[in-house]
Amino acid sequence: MSSAETDLLERDGAFPIQPSARGAKSHPDGTSRSRLLWRVIPGALILGTGIGMWLDVTPQTVGVLGLVMMLALMMIKLPVGVAMAVPGILGVWAILGWRSTEGVLSRMAFDNVASWSLTVLPMFVMMGMLLARSGITENLYTAARQWVGWLPGGLAVGTNIAGAGLASISGSTFGTAYALTRAGVPEMLKAGYDRRLAVGSVLAAGTLAHLIPPSLFMVIYAGIAEVPVGPQLMAGLVPGIVLMGMCCVVVIAIAVVRPSAVGSGQAKITATWAERLQSLVKIWPAPALMLVVVGGLFTGFFTATEVGAVGALGALLITLWVRRKDNAGKAVREALISTVSTMGALALLLVGAHVLSRFLSVSGLITDLVDVVAALGLGRVEFLLLLIVVYLVLGMFMDSLAMMLVTVPILLPVLETLGVDPIWFGVFIVIMCELAVITPPVGILAFVVHAIVQDKEVNLGTRITLGDVFKSVAVIVPVPLILIGLMIAFPDAVLWLASNTAAP
Structure with missing residues (x-):
């Protein structure tokens, strides 16, 4: 953070x-x-x-x-x-x-x-920082709203789709949630949405940020687990899209079963085809850049490091063009300063994680844990179900990135004995880390959203308590857990895209 x-x-x-x-x-x-x-x-x-x-x-x-x-x-x-x-x-x-x-x-x-595999990290950070300051994020939300606003709960559905779009250009949970809260919550409240549904749709959209490439968590995990960065990034794409679809289905179901939660049907947004096409004109650089990033990784035309450099260059050009009349130089300077600051913090985290990993190996705790799991006779499914409970508990007291850095070095040897693919586990742990940022009592993202909605320009005079935020969390949490259950049952579906990613 x-x-x-x-x-x-x-x-x-x-x-x-x-x-x-x-x-x-x-x-x-x-x-x-x-x-x-x-x-x-x-x-x-x-x-x-x-x-x-x-x-x-x-x-x-x-x-x-x-x-x-x-x-x-x-x-x-x-x-x-x-x-x-x-x-x-x-x-x-x-x-x-x-x-x-x-x-x-x-x-x-x-x-x-x-490490050469981590050279992609500053590129992706710079890419997200530049695009966040380009002003294109507000246009993404507008476009999503105009294209799906006609659906039941269309504003909330649009928020989820915009969240996927923002995630694909920033890779930041907090950045995505901040932009969507300020842009989306006032619009939904104005349209008569229940305050808990408005907040819940923002929190659900925020959980997509570290699944869809470029994902900083995926790159950090790849560095710790020593797996290829490109396949690891691609492994999160399909689960991220599926999670977005599941969240949209939940919102539509709520709107159908309880129309009053979305303003009794009065909140549908109608837009002409001309307006929809015009909205795409304003955002086309972002999806075009993502096609280059994802396509370059999947085809093997670029290595992970090269695609990070291409993405950062593309983000720089987009920022200079979009902000050409609005102090573009200042936006670029702020993005570069934020990139250096963020990378310094990430470097310290990575060093700390590797020192801790070496210490745990020397102490013999990891070997003992492997022996304990073997003695318990837990299979792959049983152990993963146990991990879900463990991570939900840890998420109540630890920051998501800290949780990943602390547990991955301990668990990887155990997972190897159980036949759990490390790339698959990377997607699993990122989803659990995203849940960690919304689950109480720590739930940092829930507190961030609660703090933002205290602004009168955001809540429009509606009182939104921390209890309202946590009630919305209770509706969201089962959705990623259902996705994890599907991932455990069908692991090859997660690995399909990663295994078909061409080697550069």
Whole structure:
């Protein structure tokens, strides 16, 4: 999450576990005590686990203490990359000694961040940042609304389709949700939509962002799991489109069964064919760029790195053209600054994840986990169903990217013994991570949307509570879970596009 998004959340009191300073002044006894508790407990855990690593304990115990320390560091809001790296470094030091640790640290940062497979990452980040500032995102929503507005619940359906379009040009869950909330929620409320359906359609659209290429999560996962980036990106395309279709079907079903939720049929948007075609003229550069990206990957005409460079160049040209009369230079400069800032944060995350992975391997915890799974006799389906429950629980307390970085190194050896394809698992974990950003009590995306809809220009005077947001989440969550069930039953359907992606 960007610093701007974090500031937004803190300003609106979105972090429930850390009361605001204003709340502390109003209730000095309870709130101040609570804040002190949330500092003392993690501090005690960090100190205790740090000391425990150097006692006469087994490497496995050191591994467990390291994981507890990592969670405690996250509780005090230390950057996730640092929270993973610190216990990793201390753990390797405690088990192997300082000389081995020094050897690991001297190579790991460069070897992992300078990986050729990850060179696509800054290109995709730049592509999303440029297109977000080009102004084309609002036109995407307008076009989607004009083409499908005649359907029952057409505005909400259009929001989902626009979400898929925005996801394909930005790869950012928060960027997609922010744009759709500000553009879509006022229109739906104005048309008489139920506030929960309006918010729910935005949250559903936001879950598409990291499935449809270019997906930053997919690229990061490919780097951690050491799988080809191109096939991994293509593997998310079909599930992303299917998920969009399922969300649209749910919205239409709600509109048919309960017409009052969509303004009793008065919210249908009628547009002439001339208006529809004119809307396509305004957005054609975005789908054209996506055809180049997806087509280049699928045919093997471009490598993943080359297609990232082509996408970034195309986004630059689009931004310069669309903003040619509106300070294009400033838009490009802001996009480049944001790209550098984002890549610095991602690099720290990747280094931290690899340090933690090395520590867990040295401690023997991964080997023990494989042995435990083998002893339980769990098959592929049973283990994946168990993981769904585990990720839903983790998603209530951990950020989605942190959840991926922490669990993937632990699970990959286990999945290999169960015959789970790592590319298929990449799609599985990205869907679960997208669910993590909307499930309470943390559910960062739910808090972001709630904060945005407090703006009177967005809610149009309608009171939208956090309870309304979470009620809409309860309707959304089953949809991706049904998709995951289909993926488990028919894994080849997910891998078909990836397996047919031509090698460059």
